[in-house]
Amino acid sequence: MNIVVCVKYVPDAQxxxxxxxxxxxxxxxxxxxxxxxxDEYAVEEALKLAEAGEGEVTVLxxxxxxxxDAIKKxxxxxxxxxxxxxxxxxxxxxxxxxxxxxxxAIKKIGSVDLVITGMASTDGTMGVVPAMLAERxxxxxxxxxxxxxxxxGVATIRRDGDASTQTITATLPALVSVTDQxxxxxxxxxxxIMAAKKKPVDTWSLxxxxxxxxxxxxxxxxxxxxxxxxxxPRSQGQIVTDEGDGGQKLAAFLSERxxx
Amino acid sequence: MPATRLMPTDEAAELIELTRxxxxxxxxxxxxxxERDHTFPEKAFRTLxxxxxxxxxxxxxxxxxxxxxxxxxxxxxxxxxxWMSVAVGVSVHSLTAYPLVTFGSRAQQEAHLxxxxxxxxxxxxxxxxxxxGSDIASxxxxxxxxxxxxxxxxxxxxxxxxxxxxxxxxxxxARTADTGGRGLSTFLVPADATGLSFAAPERKMGLxxxxxxxxxxxxxxxxxxxxIGEEGQGMRMALSALDAGRLGIAAAAxxxxxxxxxAAAAYAKERRQFGRAxxxxxxxxxxxxxxxxxxxxARATYLHAARLKDAGRAFSKEAAVAKLVATDAxxxxxxxxxxVLGGAGYTQDFPLERYMREAKVTQIFEGTNQIQxxxxxxxxxxx
Numbered sequence: 001m002n003i004v005v006c007v008k009y010v011p012d013a014q015x016x017x018x019x020x021x022x023x024x025x026x027x028x029x030x031x032x033x034x035x036x037x038x039d040e041y042a043v044e045e046a047l048k049l050a051e052a053g054e055g056e057v058t059v060l061x062x063x064x065x066x067x068x069d070a071i072k073k074x075x076x077x078x079x080x081x082x083x084x085x086x087x088x089x090x091x092x093x094x095x096x097x098x099x100x101x102x103x104x105a106i107k108k109i110g111s112v113d114l115v116i117t118g119m120a121s122t123d124g125t126m127g128v129v130p131a132m133l134a135e136r137x138x139x140x141x142x143x144x145x146x147x148x149x150x151x152x153g154v155a156t157i158r159r160d161g162d163a164s165t166q167t168i169t170a171t172l173p174a175l176v177s178v179t180d181q182x183x184x185x186x187x188x189x190x191x192x193i194m195a196a197k198k199k200p201v202d203t204w205s206l207x208x209x210x211x212x213x214x215x216x217x218x219x220x221x222x223x224x225x226x227x228x229x230x231x232x233p234r235s236q237g238q239i240v241t242d243e244g245d246g247g248q249k250l251a252a253f254l255s256e257r258x259x260x
Numbered sequence: 261m262p263a264t265r266l267m268p269t270d271e272a273a274e275l276i277e278l279t280r281x282x283x284x285x286x287x288x289x290x291x292x293x294x295e296r297d298h299t300f301p302e303k304a305f306r307t308l309x310x311x312x313x314x315x316x317x318x319x320x321x322x323x324x325x326x327x328x329x330x331x332x333x334x335x336x337x338x339x340x341x342x343w344m345s346v347a348v349g350v351s352v353h354s355l356t357a358y359p360l361v362t363f364g365s366r367a368q369q370e371a372h373l374x375x376x377x378x379x380x381x382x383x384x385x386x387x388x389x390x391x392x393g394s395d396i397a398s399x400x401x402x403x404x405x406x407x408x409x410x411x412x413x414x415x416x417x418x419x420x421x422x423x424x425x426x427x428x429x430x431x432x433x434a435r436t437a438d439t440g441g442r443g444l445s446t447f448l449v450p451a452d453a454t455g456l457s458f459a460a461p462e463r464k465m466g467l468x469x470x471x472x473x474x475x476x477x478x479x480x481x482x483x484x485x486x487x488i489g490e491e492g493q494g495m496r497m498a499l500s501a502l503d504a505g506r507l508g509i510a511a512a513a514x515x516x517x518x519x520x521x522x523a524a525a526a527y528a529k530e531r532r533q534f535g536r537a538x539x540x541x542x543x544x545x546x547x548x549x550x551x552x553x554x555x556x557x558a559r560a561t562y563l564h565a566a567r568l569k570d571a572g573r574a575f576s577k578e579a580a581v582a583k584l585v586a587t588d589a590x591x592x593x594x595x596x597x598x599x600v601l602g603g604a605g606y607t608q609d610f611p612l613e614r615y616m617r618e619a620k621v622t623q624i625f626e627g628t629n630q631i632q633x634x635x636x637x638x639x640x641x642x643x
Contacts, residue, residue: 076274187282190312190325193274 001055001113001150001172003046004106006133007039007074009067010123017123023218024225025092026123028064035070038118040077040185041178045148046116047078048183056080058109062090062101068201075196076188082201083109089206092218099132101216104209106137114155115175119144130177140170146181261525263341263518263559265334272331275316279335282307283342291343291469295614298468300426304346305353308339309379314353318361322369323377329504329566333511337559340515341522344618345469347515349382351508352422356383356431358501359446363489371485372448376429384427385505386418386449386475387498393420394631396433396498397441401477403434403487410484412436412447414455414477420625424473425458427451432477433498436491444494448486455480466617504569505626506579510562510586513622514555517590520597520615521551527601527610538600547600551593558586580627580635587622587629594619 011017011031018027035043046057059074061067062085071082085105093101106112115137120127134141145157155174159166160181170176188196206213218224240249254260262280267273286307294301308314316332318324332354340347357376360369375381392399401416414434421430430449437443449456459474489497525548528539538544565578594616598605605612623629 187307187311188274188278189310190271190275190278190316193271193278197271 001049001053002058002109002111003050003055003114003116004058004060004109004112005039005042005046005074005079006102006115006117006129007043007059007061007070008036008118008121008123009033009061009063009070010036010121013122018230019225019228023092024228025218028066033066033069035073036118036122038120038122038180039070040118041180041182042116042118043074043077043079044183044185045176045178046114047186049114049148049150050080051078058083060102060105060109061085062093062098062105064091071201072196073188075199075201076192077186078192079199081199084201084203085205085209086203087206087213089213089217092221092224093216094221094223095126095129095132096222097216097220099129099136101206101209101211102129102133103136104211105204106133108204108209113172114150115139115173117175117177119177119179130175134175137173137175140174141177142168142170142174143177145176145178148176148178148182261522263337263555267334268328268330272327272334275313275325275327275331275335276338278311279313279338282311282313283339287339287343287346292611295345295468296608298471300471301343301346301349301469302426304343305349305382306380308346308350309381312379313339314350314379314382315357315377317354318357318373318377322361322373323379328570329507330563330570333507333562333566336508336511337515337518340512341519342515343469344512344516344519344615345467347512348467348470348509349422351505351512352385353383354508355501355505356385356427356429358504359431359488359497360448362500363446363493363497365489368448368485368488372429381428382423382426384421384423384430384475385501386421386430386432388418388420390417390419390474394628397444397495399433399435399444401432401434403436403445403447405436405484411481412484412487414447414449414480414482416477418475418477420462420472421475422470422472424461424471424475426471430456430475431488433494434477436494439492441495442492444498445491446488446494446497447482448488449477449480449482453480453482465620466614467621502627503576503579506583506632507562507565507569509622509626510558510565510579510582513583513586513590513619514558514562516615516619516622517551517555517558517586517593520590520594520612520619521548521555523610523612523615524548524551524597524600527604531601544600547596551596554589554593558582558589561585577636577639580632583626584629584632584636587619590619590622591616 012034015031020027050057057079058081059071059079060083061070117130131141142157144159146160147158149156153172154169156169315324316327320326336347389399403412403414428451432447432449435443436445455478457476461471461473529537531538562582565575565582568575598612598616601612
């Protein structure tokens with residue numbers, strides 16, 4: 001079974017994240033980045049499937065030079081090879097364009113049985129790419145899987161909702177997006193770190209995929225950030241002085257905000 | 261702030277990254293509760309073992325990572341900056357394979373090392389005895405060879421043994437002849453050996469996740485091929501392993517001091533008195549500067565000794581210097597860090613008082629700092 005895992009290189013949520021002043025896009029240069037933690041679940045699920053049977057895991061990312069680190073991490077965890085789509089024209093792309101580039105890359109990888117993605121990105125918190133990607137590839141999309149089994153050419157997922165739990169099946173080839181409940185991603189190991197150095201990573205441009213630059217990037221985006229401002233520092237809370245009516249004031253405060 | 265590290269290779273830098281990630285995600289959320297409840301950090305060791313971080317300085321062909329001490333020790337330091345008990349455990353565990361790797365026969369290494377270095381097993385190191393601490397040549401635990409020469413029977417009591425009752429094997433020193441230091445030998449004792457038992461853990465001042473207890477050998481019989489090297493080599497193995505082990509403790513103490521410094525600096529920037537952050541008072545800022553100088557020089561000292569060892573040069577004196585400098589630094593820095601936090605530092609709501617308790621033992625174990633001075637002065641004044 002050939003599995004492609006789509007991953008994203010995102011700014012570290014623990015670092016100071018900001019936007020580029022020039023075009024209001026996410027600053028990906030002046031901040032430490034990493035393989036999106038939500039995508040680690042997708043990598044782990046792919047590795048488990050590959051280990052359980054015959055399978056090869058290709059990890060695919062779209063991003064600037066630094067995004068190679070996301071591929072490296074997935075290879076260290078155990079993926080077999082990487083594909084990095086890297087083209088300056090992609091800068092500023094929205095979900096629509098990203099899904100186009102991913103779809104063309106997956107077509108070029110060829111004979112894919114299963115595409116696995118995370119449930120959302122941790123930087124833009126965008127969660128529509130899996131569905132868009134499935135649409136472009138003409139694949140059934142089974143999303144938000146908290147459990148995945150593949151048997152006899154059928155993928156079965158469990159989707160946990162607030163009121164119900166759904167079991168959904170899809171015939172392969174299919175696309176599955178996974179939640180952070182599905183598994184516990186492994187750490188790389190020393191052996192994995194050493195092995196990753198020898199694994200192949202292809203780097204493709206838009207031209208390699210036959211995608212015209214006018215279809216992607218900030219100018220083609222359906223939405224763009226008009227302006228941004230840093231969140232103001234937290235102001236000091238309201239101090240209630242107890243003059244015999246502290247309890248009443250506290251209750252009034254809570255009731256005003258509909259807490260009681 | 262994280263320590264600035266100049267790693268010798270890309271993979272070494274990636275090992276440090278991996279260590280930091282495991283520490284941040286797995287160890288940091290557990291340490292406070294586990295130290296409070298005296299829980300053995302089995303999951304932490306399992307996670308580190310699976311990542312290959314429990315066997316870094318040993319040959320790749322037996323499951324190690326062939327990493328120089330320079331790299332292995334910085335991994336220990338990173339772990340210590342988050343969880344001192346686990347870092348000490350890693351150092352002790354690493355020591356347990358040292359006699360077999362350095363002195364064992366090829367056949368013994370092939371038989372035992374893959375398991376010991378797999379990351380699934382944890383070792384204990386049985387050297388000290390109730391009446392033989394610094395003076396190891398006076399040990400009385402005895403190993404008697406059977407008449408047909410196929411087995412040894414061990415009898416005696418070992419003291420201050422980390423991982424007692426939790427370990428999978430016990431690297432054990434025992435007397436095979438009444439010739440003082442020349443009569444000691446080293447054995448690899450499996451945890452399920454008949455006659456092996458453990459006393460209740462010592463009630464210690466700190467390092468509560470590092471259970472330490474007496475280990476009793478009551479006629480423990482092991483096959484003769486579990487004698488590492490030859491009879492009489494025990495003292496040499498013990499001393500040479502101690503040189504390496506001292507570097508592990510120096511690195512762990514450095515990490516502990518770094519943790520205390522980081523906590524103190526963060527607090528000093530937040531805590532306001534007289535209308536400004538207390539970090540802006542020079543009396544306090546200079547205290548922080550002295551702490552940074554102590555941590556940085558401790559690190560430089562152990563790395564110097566490690567690089568000598570990695571180059572195959574003599575490093576015994578430098579290892580003793582590193583152990584002395586780094587553990588004294590840890591004591592001073594953790595004490596000063598409590599001072600920076602004032603009353604808060606004295607409470608268990610902050611980890612500083614724990615750091616201070618943990619630092620104390622580093623001046624005692626793996627050779628007291630008085631013994632380090634003995635080692636250093638003898639070498640300086642020799643000839």
